[in-house]
Amino acid sequence: MSNKNEDSVVLTDFLSKFQLKISDYQRPYIWNFTQFLKLYKDLIDYKTNQEDSTPLYYLGNIILVKNNNGEYDIIDGQQRITSLLMLANLLDQKEVFGCNKDLEITSTISKDNIKVNASYFRHYITGNLEKIKFENINITYIIAENQDQAFKFYTTLNTSGKRLNGLDIVKPFHLQAVDKEKQEEKARLFEEYQFSNSLLDNIIKISLRIRYWVGFPFRDFPRNHVDSWKEILPEEFANIEMQSGHDYKYATVVEEKGISITPDFTYQINQPLYKGENAIHYLIYWGQLWMKIEKKLKSEIFDKLDKLKGVEFHKEYYEMALLCYASKYGEKAIEDECFTEIAKVLFKVCFYTRLTKPCSKISIQKKEEENQLLKRILYAFDRNEIINYCSDFFDESTLKDSEKITTGRIQAFKDSFGYKNKNYKQPFFNQ
Incomplete structure (x- = not known):
């Protein structure tokens, strides 16, 4: 300068x-x-x-x-x-x-x-x-x-x-890359969600963790301390070298006996992002989809989850799993009858570390690196793969000695969350 x-x-x-x-x-x-x-x-x-x-x-x-x-x-x-x-x-x-x-x-x-x-x-x-x-x-x-x-x-x-939050950092970079005649329209989209409930800022945090944890190789996620937060957000969501003018969506094509079935093209949670409208539409899409997920699971899960204390890191992990599932199977999957049941199964896996030992953000990250739940969701060919994995996850014979669950921890988890294993019920979901 x-x-x-x-x-x-x-x-x-x-x-x-x-x-x-x-x-x-x-x-x-x-x-x-x-x-x-x-x-x-x-x-x-x-x-x-x-x-x-x-x-x-x-x-x-x-x-x-x-x-x-x-x-x-x-x-x-x-x-x-x-x-x-x-x-x-x-x-x-x-x-x-x-x-x-x-x-x-x-x-x-x-x-x-x-x-x-x-x-x-x-x-x-x-x-x-x-x-x-x-x-x-x-x-x-x-x-x-x-x-x-x-x-x-x-x-x-x-x-x-x-202090700048994630949206404060990402928003101006992408809006200034949009054509002038579209800037006000896109700015008002951001404005609708930015300050009423911090929705888009939360989407940035969740999706950023997913992009770190499902990439090749697995990347340690730096928590949002001032310096690291300002460095990784522009790199992932607002890289100056990224091209503008593209607005890509993705879909998986399935073919059987020469007949192709293509689901709706949507923004994938771990897709590459381009400067301008692509990143803006990505954030708005996932913000709107998350509101539908919360509404669908409100009475069954989130109202009860809000009453629990000391589970903020587990909750973040759970939100990541839900977004990966929505990314894999699309918006229509949220309306399926089976979505709530799958959400309950994912809940138990994401909160599992609460049974075996005291948890921190680091221990949850290490457990994901080892088990790769998010990748299993994103790369599953059908939903039964996810259900079977989550069911097998609780097989005591597959656990390491350090992960064996004590009677006291089982009872504490049963009282707080519910845990379907062997002969006891799921009070968290049935209370």
């Missing part, structure tokens, strides 16, 4: 120099009133305690990229910039806007959150509102040469004060 593309300036000069745009592919404005008010109070406290030798109030990095209209898309910093422009408006300091008097906010979520914060501010901050010295706010702006470079800066230099 050359010096001409990076500089440190005061906010008023920055807003006068750059006409800013918040693109549709950016996450919406999501600061709550607590965050908004903290920024205001910090700036007032800074002004009150400022002395001649006090350095300027440093707001952090702002990452920009110039678009074809001569405007500058904000890649990182929109939460802070939007909040400051709101404060300037609420405090009647509109001269701060510079060339951004007409900054457009298109996201419905952003508009709603802006209205809420402005309303709370007017309600709780009464009397003579103290002005902010915007000319004493210092920022460092970085102008990326293109969207891919901006995305790289975004994932490594994020300074918004809120």
Whole structure:
């Protein structure tokens, strides 16, 4: 990065120099009133305690990229910039806007959150509102040469004060690769699921683990610590070298006596992904399919599972198995009468390690590497293979000595989950 593309300036000069745009592919404005008010109070406290030798109030990095209209898309910093422009408006300091008097906010979520914060501010901050010295706010702006470079800066230099989740990292990269006329449509698809229930973020985490564990070779999955999370997500879901313009689905063709049967083409959970619409449609498809799975299994499994404690790693493993099954047999398989019974069988295998010894995320990963349940599901020719494997899995004669199940552990599992083996019942599923 050359010096001409990076500089440190005061906010008023920055807003006068750059006409800013918040693109549709950016996450919406999501600061709550607590965050908004903290920024205001910090700036007032800074002004009150400022002395001649006090350095300027440093707001952090702002990452920009110039678009074809001569405007500058904000890649990182929109939460802070939007909040400051709101404060300037609420405090009647509109001269701060510079060339951004007409900054457009298109996201419905952003508009709603802006209205809420402005309303709370007017309600709780009464009397003579103290002005902010915007000319004493210092920022460092970085102008990326293109969207891919901006995305790289975004994932490594994020300074918004809120940890990036998986969707925050993946979403902007793929939306900016979509044709301009489609960006708003695709952004609204993401917006529908992004903040109401974290659905797509969970799909990213589950599918990413599957892609690590069913690949050749089996790969250890790095948990989502800040550094590793930012490295593996772009590599798997947003690789800069991946081509755009493709939107592939896959199906298995079965032929008998010259007659071919081709199931519906769908997005496969472990398929290669291409930049832009392919990755976007993949995530939306699996998000919608997961909602159908949850609805189908709600009363039989998930309502009961929600009451259990200390099983979060088993639950993740179970979710992976269900998605692999849906990937193998398609959306119609979820509506089959046998789906609930197969889901119960998979449940027992995924929660099996709870019987033999205390479990951790590492022990579950090692057990999958050894047993390869997910690969067995994805590469099974028919569902009976999966059922037979799961049934044989609990044959005591095949267990290692270290895996023998003590009477106490059997009773504990029976009381909590249910375990169909030998002469006792399945209280988890029959209670």
